[in-house]
Amino acid sequence: MIMLFLKGIIIGVANVIPGVSGGTIAVVLHIFDRMIDAINHFTKDIKKHIMFLLPLLAGAGVGVLAFSVLIDFCLENYSLPTCSFFAGLVAGSLPLIYGMAKSKRPVNKGDKNYIIYTLLAFALVIFLATFKTAEGGTATVGAVSVGLMLKALLGGAVASAAMIVPGISGSFMLVLMGLYNVVIGYVAMVKDFLLTFDMTILVSIIKFCAPLGIGMILGAILISKAIEFLMAKYHTETYYIILGLIMGSLIGIFLDPIAYGSYSGTIPFSAFIVSGVTAVLGFAAAMLLGKE
DSSP, X not given: OHHHHHHHHHHHHHHHSTTOOHHHHHHHTTOHXXXXXXXXXXXXXXXXXXXXXXXXXXXXXXXXXXXXXXXXXXXXXXXHHHHHHHHHHHHTTHHHHHHHHHSSXXXXXXXXXXXXXXXXXXXXXXXXXXXXXXXXXXXXXXXXXXXXXXXXXXXXXXXXXXXXXXXOOHHHHHHHTTOHHHXXXXXXXXXXXXHHOOHHHHHHHHHHHHHHHXXXXXXXXXXXXXXXXXXXXXXXXXXXXXXXXXXHHHHHHHHSXXXXXXXXXXXXXXXXXXXXXXXXXXXXXXHHHTTO
16 A cells, blocks of 8 residues: 555656656556556445555645645756656656557557557647647636636546546646646645635635546546456557557657746756756666566
């Protein structure tokens, strides 16, 4: 349970950064299949699945709440090295995904269908990465309208589904929907409430986060059912699609302006050196975790 808690923290941290997929990290940490099974068959063995999901979700919550400030600091001051570390982590997962794709059915060199699946998935992520809506929304105490609550419900469902699918970033989907800054703002309000115990702040947090949480639960259940079906019927094809999604997300990390947000002008050469080091560290970490 301690290991699941720690893995949950890593997934939570990854989900804070647009362009990084929590699903990819779950694959690297060897808990993706078990996570899908626990969500889809929760009622069949409630105790077993609670013992798995509870520490994982608790860790993810801690990762989001405790490390969002650190990640925000790193992105604000060292955006390229920070994103490079996660890019290395994503790149390190590719051999693992490729091995999973071949685990049930060896792929012949002449079989081009799998290449097509991979390229289409790759192109989809690159296509999504070229879009970025303006982040006009902000988190404001007492300003949670019915419209914002409905948007939070939909955004939670979409983001949660994206978080589970390897290669698709849930936080990036929130960026596309114009909700990323709002969600981060209400998460940050938790600290304000703990410092002041202002009930007005708490009511605002609940009004926004309750529909967001409900949406996330619905999105997780629906996408998990779809993934389980695809893996049961089309195991090899599904993993080659996942491979393409992850390859695309690797490029998408550097297409997002957030990777260069800490530089007002020309990026210094030293930043590229440090980024290379952090990328190698991320890759090594993924390879080490993948040996479990």
